[in-house]
Amino acid sequence: MEYVHDVNFAQYNEQRAALINYDRSLRADHSTQISLSEAKADKFIRQLRSLENTAIWGAEHEGVPHPFPGMEFLTGRSVILKTKLFQILFKMPKGGLLHAHLDATVNAEYVLKIALEQPALHVCSAEALAATNITKILPQFKALSKEMFTNSDVALTDSSYVPNSWVNLKTARATFDPALGGEEGFDKWILSALTINPSEAYQTHNTVNKIWEKFSSTFTVSTGLIRFAPVWEQYIYEFFRSSVEDGISYAEVRINFYPKYMFGEDGQENIPHREWLQIFEKMQDRFKADLKQQGREDEFVGARIIYSTLRFISAEELEWFCEDCIALKQEFPHLIAGFDLVGPENVLKPLIYYAECLLRFRERQKELGIDIPFIFHAGETLGDGTEADVNLYDAILLGTMRIGHGFSLVKHPKLMEICRKRNILIEVCPISNEILRLTSSMLMHPLPILMNNGLPVALCSDDPAVFGNMGLTFDFYQVFVASEVTGLIALRELARDSFKYSTLPPSEKERAIATWERRWELFIESIADEEAV
């Protein structure tokens, strides 16, 4: 396409329309079938977006200094909740959740609630808590065996509290100094250690490395509560329940298998990985049965696990995890969906460090006739040519099936081409990227570059319990309001691709898509009803 010569204005406009169309021709929502009712619904929500961009985002909101659509999530969250668009997107069948870390998927308040029901759970603090140190000291949790239980009712906030001594969780809450807010103050202390707040993300920790320090600490804290079998059971059920409530009907969730055991009800740290999977399966079956009883079986296809360990281990240690993963795959072939290495890419080991071992892992699988696709985190960085950025080359050379984040992928023209041609889906986590300071707002996020280049993409929540973007509605919302190009059909294709690029076997995949399509039609009808109001 050359630029126009000697044309009149009508011809110019024709060529202009053709150029815009050509430029967008790689997008998933281009040259795809759109029903009449979809076209109507698309028009409606585009109008609604435009209306609310002015009426809601253009208005003043207390505590929100610079409101705009797609703004910093932690500051704008309360404004998002005021929009009708959010309500509509909440009802959208989102498809599968392809990138989330199980340990950060269930609302922190819920975790604390179920933890408080466990007599074995105890809490300690490195110092007696006071107004002067409470914002700096993190709680630590542990399940104790009965003989270790204490009857002490010395409050964590009492000056006689012995640093690092365990106090029963419920007692600790009940005895929390009223001057520090009592039970409410206790909850606030715990919850602020499990989540990131706006002043951390946008002020005190406003760089990628600083916010990662806070982010990592939330996992250090939560692990004592979650990796305790009686909590874990309920946690998993709640993950399924809350996901389905948000319109998610399938999940491939990353579980960190770095700790070799979790704590059992008896306070012993002796529950091995295979029992984790048994619990996972049991809760999935229970949840499916519960849904079926309510005639809602269409709402949940199931969940699978991406086996993950941390990228600070040595290459030698990795071998143990590879073998462990193989053993689990052999026992639970339908549950183990893939393999990944996780943790802050900017500071931990690059994939090339593990490449030799990972090549052998692939050979071993071939020998055994099993297939555990790599689904690597790569390029979750602002670096240009740094180890984290270069991880993208290794992920692709090692044959990754999808890429987790791939934030820096847009800098790599040939890798973009390879991903498009080889159908490597990018698991994009918009709100996560923004809170972890890779982008300042959704307006700066590279997602449109991926979409306009025809790369398959799924939207993912990553660590919603830490970020507050529970479900997928918030991420869909942020993406939708940050672009004039993206409409309902783009959202449809994002949802559909989350099945298409899942690890589900072909027949299950087909069934999942068919079920989702029926629900999509109902969703479109519901928008028509909105319109009629």
Place this chain on the structure above:
Amino acid sequence: MEYVHDVNFAQYNEQRAALINYDRSLRADHSTQISLSEAKADKFIRQLRSLENTAIWGAEHEGVPHPFPGMEFLTGRSVILKTKLFQILFKMPKGGLLHAHLDATVNAEYVLKIALEQPALHVCSAEALAATNITKILPQFKALSKEMFTNSDVALTDSSYVPNSWVNLKTARATFDPALGGEEGFDKWILSALTINPSEAYQTHNTVNKIWEKFSSTFTVSTGLIRFAPVWEQYIYEFFRSSVEDGISYAEVRINFYPKYMFGEDGQENIPHREWLQIFEKMQDRFKADLKQQGREDEFVGARIIYSTLRFISAEELEWFCEDCIALKQEFPHLIAGFDLVGPENVLKPLIYYAECLLRFRERQKELGIDIPFIFHAGETLGDGTEADVNLYDAILLGTMRIGHGFSLVKHPKLMEICRKRNILIEVCPISNEILRLTSSMLMHPLPILMNNGLPVALCSDDPAVFGNMGLTFDFYQVFVASEVTGLIALRELARDSFKYSTLPPSEKERAIATWERRWELFIESIADEEAV
């Protein structure tokens, strides 16, 4: 290139190197000739960068809460100045400055200094200034004719000051209330109206639209000082002088011709555009003669003008400016380099609004046998599919020779391809984009995407007097420290392309490049000397 199958680790590493090489093969610094001394110099400054990233950027600096290489310029400026890398880059021959708005190219302190020497220049304020209102009220300047001069010595800070009454500039400064800082306080008041400070960019005005309000106001203020012929003369000379001092040897500067006249020495607003060009030419000749006398004629090739008007005018009004531009081109063919429309794209009229008129402008030029290339601002926006983003289609269809900013170009795969194939250079303004909140730091800037896709790029300062990035060294610095891929050879190609894609006639271009190449060699030698230290 497929991913590797059944390979050993040595083969893997080979394929990995090939893939990285392939991915970078479109870059200007790829497969280009590199001399031995260039290779050594490249290695040296890469090491220096790495060293200073830790030693300087990793240290604590007062008033810089989160230092990192490529950080927010207004906060990090003082740290940049501490680096040896900055000193080295200062000496680099930068090539041409292809994107800068003349009214914001000369240091505000210098402008104030020369303005104070002009008895005709007066200042007024909308209220008597006090501690309570001084940060909110902007100065207004005007050259008055002799009979309008006042002898009043009522200070702007005196409660008896009559709002909006003119006070002689020098008097206003001399009488400024000592409680408000006296003369220093006066200067501070003026300078803060002419520049953007960090708390504005990163706090009070931390969105694109808000910072543009402040940015636009600096032009409203400065115009009263600059568009006064006796100041303008000196201003232009200083623009040349300070540019050359920074290693810039050529400029294509945008001049806003929206005001049809500027003020003359007699305080009459009656100096027409053709006289502006006469002054421009006179000062250029004088500066060249001065350089020649010092045996430094190699340091300055010259300067040309991109005729600009504001994109809020009507299509009918544009016709007048097109004709005006043609008349100037006919009288000063060597000075008029191109045509542009400027102002905040997000809020002013899109190119399509003017397209019909611009097509006719092109036809007119053809009839007259002259050539005034379009060099349009386009895509200086975070919008996706908004009018400002869509300007890119029109700029390209109208045959733009280069694109000013093109910040959102990376979202458009086919436009990227067209720009590469048709050699449309992108005038990238890194620090401007960051201060105007299109990107939070250089790490998020899309420049590597352009470079890795093989698009020709020139680095530009845009409005250095407002941003504080005088010359081009700061922009080169920010770009260089934000990437591990970019080295000395990439900087060389950026500089060279600023000539290659200039509007200079072929023979002048060749001469300019040859001269620059000689200076580049001296620069490389000077790095070798550094190394020897």
